[in-house]
Amino acid sequence: MAGDPGTLKAALAASGYVAGDALAMALHLALSLGRPLLVEGPAGVGKTEVAKALAAHLDARLIRLQCYEGLDASHAIYEWNYQRQLLAIRAEGMAEADLFSERFLLKRPLLEAITQDAPPVLLIDEIDRADEEFEAYLLEILSDFQITIPEMGTIAATARPVVILTANGTRDLSDALRRRCLYCHLDYPDTETELAILAARAPGLEPRLARQIVGTVQALRREDLEKAPGIAEMLDWAAALSGLGINDLAADRTAVQATLACLLKTAADRDAMPPEVMDRLIGRVA
Numbered sequence: 001m002a003g004d005p006g007t008l009k010a011a012l013a014a015s016g017y018v019a020g021d022a023l024a025m026a027l028h029l030a031l032s033l034g035r036p037l038l039v040e041g042p043a044g045v046g047k048t049e050v051a052k053a054l055a056a057h058l059d060a061r062l063i064r065l066q067c068y069e070g071l072d073a074s075h076a077i078y079e080w081n082y083q084r085q086l087l088a089i090r091a092e093g094m095a096e097a098d099l100f101s102e103r104f105l106l107k108r109p110l111l112e113a114i115t116q117d118a119p120p121v122l123l124i125d126e127i128d129r130a131d132e133e134f135e136a137y138l139l140e141i142l143s144d145f146q147i148t149i150p151e152m153g154t155i156a157a158t159a160r161p162v163v164i165l166t167a168n169g170t171r172d173l174s175d176a177l178r179r180r181c182l183y184c185h186l187d188y189p190d191t192e193t194e195l196a197i198l199a200a201r202a203p204g205l206e207p208r209l210a211r212q213i214v215g216t217v218q219a220l221r222r223e224d225l226e227k228a229p230g231i232a233e234m235l236d237w238a239a240a241l242s243g244l245g246i247n248d249l250a251a252d253r254t255a256v257q258a259t260l261a262c263l264l265k266t267a268a269d270r271d272a273m274p275p276e277v278m279d280r281l282i283g284r285v286a
Contacts, residue, residue, distance in 0.1 A: 004028065008057070017046070017053035018189075018197045026184035027054060036142050036163035038127075038178065041186035044230015046197075047166040050186075051123035054162065061120040063161070065109040067130035073137050077110045077147060100151035110138075111147055114157035122161040127177075128170040135177050142180040188221055189231070197231060202238050212249045213238050215285030216278075220263065223281075225272065229263040237262040249282045256282065 008031075009024035019027070023039075027050070030037040039047045055062035065076055073079075081104045088094045088104070107115065113122040124138070141147060145157035165181060167173060189197065194214045198205065205213075213234065221228040229237075240259045241249075249256050257275050264270045 011057045012053050013200065015053045015056045016200050017049055018193060018200055019050075019053075020189075020193065023050065023184050023186065026182055030164075030182050031162065033182070034160055036165060036181045038165045038167065038173075038181040038183050039186055040167045040169065040183070042188070042228070042230075043168050044228065044232060045186045045188055046231050047168075047186055048123065048125055050166075051121050051125075051164040054164065055121040058119075058121065058162070060118065060162065061116065062123060063109050063113045063116075063120050064123040064125060067124065067126045067128075067134070069129060069131060071130045071134050075108060076134070077108050077137060078149060079106050079108065080104055080151075081106050102152075105149075105152075110141055111155070113161040113163075114141070114145055114147060114159075115155065116159055116161070119159040120161050122163045124163065124165040126168060126170070127165045128167040128173060132171075132174065135174050139176055139180065142177070188218070188228075191215070191218065194218070194231070194234065198235070198238060201235050202242065205238060205242060206247050209241065209247050209249070210238070212282070212285050213241065216249065216281055217263065219281045219284060220273070223272065225264070225269045226266045227264075227269060233263050233265075249285075253279060253282070 005021070005024040005028040008028050009019050009021070012019045012024070012027075026037055026039075029035070039050055041047055051064075052062060054060075080100065085099045085104050088099065105111075109122070113120055127135070127138075142163065145160050146154050148154045188194075191214060194217075195210055198210050198214060202210075217229050217234045217237070237259060240262050241256070244255055244259070246252055246255055253275060257278060260270065260273060260278070264273060
């Protein structure tokens with residue numbers, strides 16, 4: 001399943017994901033060793049897409065747990081279907097001991113992931129948004145791929161999932177969590193890599209326009225913005241420009257300014273990029 005890093009990199013590229021050498025090696029090792037992979041980096045660099053592309057390559061089910069503040073075991077691992085239990089007591093006179101069985105168990109993403117017949121890809125997205133206490137719930141799963149349910153006992157994985165965790169650096173993750181994972185840091189891509197991403201996702205784009213788009217977006221990332229445009233925003237902008245029939249950013253500055261809705265997502269950032277500033281940035285790459 002793991003192949004080699006070069007083959008994996010080519011397979012991901014065929015799925016539309018352009019991975020660097022470091023990421024391809026990290027994914028190869030995660031598959032070879034059966035270890036979770038923690039992918040860390042700023043928002044918008046394609047961390048979530050790693051899991052989606054890997055699932056497509058492996059022809060595996062993607063199971064996603066979106067983390068957030070206050071996330072607990074009942075939403076991430078399992079909970080009991082109390083309404084169904086109550087109906088069973090009324091309709092069947094079921095004994096209390098029989099109520100805590102798989103029939104009444106609601107599987108949430110983590111439990112769902114370890115009870116699949118074929119190995120899925122488990123994406124634990126933005127783990128740093130969850131509370132520190134939630135990390136403790138993950139340790140048993142990431143170490144032994146099993147979950148303990150007090151009323152039922154320990155459920156071991158029927159097929160070990162491929163686990164990808166992502167983090168944006170919102171808070172520091174525990175040493176215990178990091179020890180259980182391999183690690184890769186993703187940053188914004190360099191010019192040639194981002195051009196390759198754009199070519200994979202928008203193959204019909206004129207090469208000159210592609211370079212203008214990538215050059216302008218990378219220039220925007222060097223500005224003092226609240227939210228730098230990520231790869232997804234770059235691709236949205238390219239699609240918008242193509243849809244409007246714009247082939248040269250310097251040719252229609254008014255239309256280009258209007259399409260900044262694809263790139264700049266706060267009022268402060270829009271105010272920081274008036275036409276004269278955008279003219280300056282575009283002029284450098286036009």
